[in-house]
Amino acid sequence: MKIEEIKHPELKNHINMIYMHEENQNQSAIDKTESEIGEYIKDKEFIISIEDSKPVKIPYANDGQYLVPIFTDEAEYLTGMDYFSLNDMAENKEYAIEKLENYKKLKEDPNFLGYIVNIARVSYIIRTTLL
Template sequence: MKIEEIKHPELKNHIQMIYMHGENQNQNAIEKTESEIKECIKDKYFIISIEDGEPVKIPYANDGEYLVPIFTDEHEYTMGMQYFSFNVMDENKEYVIEKLDYFKKLKEDPNFLGYIVNIARVSYIINLALL
C-alpha cells in the first residue's frame, strides 16, 4: 500500500462531530461518536512516523507522558512533518503504513496517552479505550 492510497475522510468527519458535540456538551453523542470511531479504525491502515524502527513519541508533559501521531492521508502527513520540522523534531523520521494494532504493545506503557490524529492541528487524541 502506498502513502497516497491512505484516505480516511470518515474518521475526519467523526473527529469534527466530536468537537461539535463537545461544544454542545452532549456527552451521549460524544460516546456514540467514539464508538463509531472505534469501529472506523478497527481494520484500517494509517500512516505512522517512525524513527529507528519505533513510533515517534511526541512529549506531552514533563513526567515522560507522550502521544504517538497517526495521519489519515498524505496531506495530513505532509503538514504534520512540516510541523515536526518547525519544532526540530523531524531528524531521521520515516513513515510506515500499519494497522494500529501493530503498536498495541504501547498500551502497556503507563506514559503512553494514546494516538494523536493530525499533529499539525493537534486535533484529536484517540484514547486507549478506543483501541
Template sequence: MKIEDIKHPELKNHINMIYMHGENQNQKAIEKTEDEIRQYIRDKYFIISTEDSKPVKIPYANDGEYLVPVFTDEAEYINGMQYFSLNVMDENKDYIIEKLDYFKKLKEDPNFLGYIVNIARVSYIINTSLL
C-alpha cells in the first residue's frame, strides 16, 4: 500500500461531528459517533509516524503520559512533519502504513493515552477506549 492510497474522509467527518455534538452538549450523539469511529478504525490502515521502528511518542502533561501521532492522508503527513520540524522533533522520523492495533503493547502501557489524528491541526485524540 502506498502513502497516496491512504485517505480517510469518513473519519474526518466523524471527528467534525464529535466537535459539533460537543458544542451542542449532546452526549448521546457523541457516544454514537464514538461507536462509529470504533467500527471505522478497526479495519482501516493509517500512516503512523515511527522512529527506529517504534511509534513516535508525543509527551502529554508531565507524568510520562504520551500520544502517538497518526495521519489520515499524505497531505496531513506532510503537514505533520512540518509541525515536527518547527518543534525540533523531526529527526529520524519515518512512517509505516498499518492498522492502529499494530503496536499492541501500547495498549498495555498505562502512560499511553491514545492516538492524535493529524497533529499539525490537533484535530482529535482516539483514546484507548476506542481501540
C-alpha cells in the first residue's frame, strides 16, 4: 500500500465524537466509541514513523514512559514531521505502513502508554487497553 492510499476518516470521526461526549460528560457514549475505535484499528494499516526499523517513541513525562505516533493520512504525517522540527524526530524521514498488531511487543512494555494519533492536530491517545 502507498502512503497516499492511507485514509482513515472513520477514525477521525470517532475521535471527534469522543471529544463531544467528553464535553457532555457522557461516559457510556465514550466507552462505546472507544470500543468502536478498538474494533476499527484491528485490521487497518497506519503510517508509522520509524527509525532503524522500530517505531519512533515520544517520551511522556520523566519516568521512561512513551507514546508511539501514528498517522491517519499523508497530510497528517507531513504535518507531524513539521511539528517535530525542533527535536530528534525531525531527522526521521522514514515510515512504515503497517497494522498496529505488527508491534505486539510494544504492548508488553509497561512504559508503553499507547499510540498518539495525528500528534500535531488531534492528539488522541489510543490506550493499550484498546489494542
